[in-house]
Amino acid sequence: MSTNTPHAGVAVVAARAPLEIIQVPDLKPAEGQVCVEVHWVGSTPFDLHQADGGLRVEPPQILGDTAVGVVVKSGEGVEHLKIGDQVFGFLPPVHKQPSQQEFITVPAHLLGKHTLTTSACLNFTLPFPKPEKYTPSDANTPILVWGASSSVGQYTLQLLKYYGYTNVPVTASKRHHQLLRSFGATETFDYTSPEDIHRLEALLASESQNGRRVNVLDNIGSVQGSMEPLARITPPGSLVAVLWPVIKVHAEEDIAPEFTLDTQGVVNWKEGVKTVGVSTHSYEANELRKRDLQPLIMPELLAQGIITPNATRIVEGATLLDRAQSAIDILRRREVSGERLVWRMKQA
Ligand SMILES: NC(=O)c1ccc[n+]([C@@H]2O[C@H](COP(=O)([O-])OP(=O)(O)OC[C@H]3O[C@@H](n4cnc5c(N)ncnc54)[C@H](OP(=O)(O)O)[C@@H]3O)[C@@H](O)[C@H]2O)c1
Incomplete structure (x- = not known):
């Protein structure tokens, strides 16, 4: 539901055209949803596929599928998050709440509590938590x-x-x-x-x-x-x-x-x-991953040091549009090497 207060978002208006800032209505969180003020986003190759290739784009299309921010509103029935929590999220396009906007209103299961940014791409059927002394039957398979x-x-x-x-x-x-x-x-x-x-x-x-x-x-x-x-x-x-x-x-x-x-x-x-x-964007098709991947598994993998997040490269720029456009330009020039591009929604 819209509360009619608009906020800024970074949008593709046509394939290979410069990005634009558009105004988007704030949404009130429904049951099971939270509203997050987005502080940081990651720019991934998917953004470039959208900006230059029109992949899953309905212009004007806000970009982004990863975000870090703070919960500012909560709907009924949200258990693992509360207002003020710092969260990260991986946001499949089906939810129509891409990350490169000042606020996102999304189902709480898309978010985990941690201050690190991640681009989760887990597609495993391996057990979590891992049973003690677990060894896969095919451990030596190439x-x-x-x-x-x-x-x-x-x-x-x-x-x-x-x-x-x-x-x-x-x-x-x-x-x-x-x-x-x-x-x-x-x-x-x-x-x-x-x-x-x-x-x-x-x-x-x-x-x-x-x-x-x-x-x-x-x-x-x-x-x-x-x-x-x-x-x-x-x-x-x-x-x-x-x-x-x-x-x-x-x-x-x-x-x-x-x-x-x-x-x-x-x-x-x-x-x-x-x-x-x-396709990692369809991870919610598996009920267990839908329920646990962001709220439970990702924070645990990070907290236990089982996975180290990517090195990050901070994309600077005077305005939101400058930072968003620079990130796309870096991706297009194929300069990303062993790192994730990240940038602030608001200049510090
Ligand atoms: N379907 C999905 O759900 C899904 C999800 C995530 C990503 N993807 C796709 O997967 C691809 C990678 O995504 P990402 O975010 O992981 O990318 P990324 O981190 O931005 O990829 C950059 C890396 O790609 C390596 N690279 C480039 N060309 C290569 C080649 N020919 N052979 C081997 N390595 C090469 C570079 O390696 P060096 O620095 O070592 O040269 C660089 O470290 C993208 O096309 C993306 O769209 C799909």
Whole structure:
């Protein structure tokens, strides 16, 4: 329900047009909802897909799916949050409350209590809390994490380590290899080095010859940057999970991006390779994750130091619009490396 007091939001008004500030009505929280004053937001590749590619955009479309802020109003029936709590949130677009606005009114289960910003990308069926002495039955199965220095890759790696996976080769630029080893990478390969890719291919082939199915998590989903090299080196019968959307053409200043959801037909996989597209925005489809992921699991993973948040790069700018536009420009220039872009809604 609208209270008619407007607040500012950062919006896409047309694909590849400069962002604009628009006024949005405040919403009164209904049962199970809270209103949060947004202090910080993270800018992710999804913002660029929306700003330049029109992905899930209905102009004027406010941007953003991650936020940190303070609860300022609460509806009936909210148990784990109260007014004044500092919270972080991961906001699937289906709720139509994107983060890059001064206030969001959302179901309380989308929020957790912690002061750190995170881009949660958990898609696991592993038990939480982890039972004592838990070891997965397939602990030594090879899981290649392609693009491990990405935000999603860093979290995936740390969770695999926590749950006891012991055969986790990764690709990333060389400068991130040491950090990624501390997060659980068992072998590191530079995806820009043909020699490294050759070594990785040999490793995967030997795993497959030893009768182990190779599993791959492609955190990049770029036809040229990850899927074509993966199609060349992934042995027959492997399973490849790709983070949607598949990027056929990258956004450039003068080039519109192109996406597809087709993970199987877009490159020539070897015989019997199965692919699947992954969407973190639909995590609420699983009742347990819907209930527990943000309120319980994420704060616990952070508090116990099981996962370390991404390094952050603060995007500065004199106005809200300057900061929002700069973040999009940095993403478009593909300057993000092992870090999450974050910026303030209000200048300090
Ligand atoms: N479907 C979903 O629910 C969902 C959720 C989150 C993300 N995504 C998608 O997943 C992708 C990654 O998202 P993110 O937020 O994790 O990205 P990010 O952190 O912004 O990604 C930047 C990283 O990508 C790495 N990278 C770029 N090109 C690469 C390549 N060809 N091979 C290997 N690594 C490469 C860079 O590695 P170096 O610095 O090591 O060079 C850099 O650290 C995006 O396309 C995003 O849209 C989808």
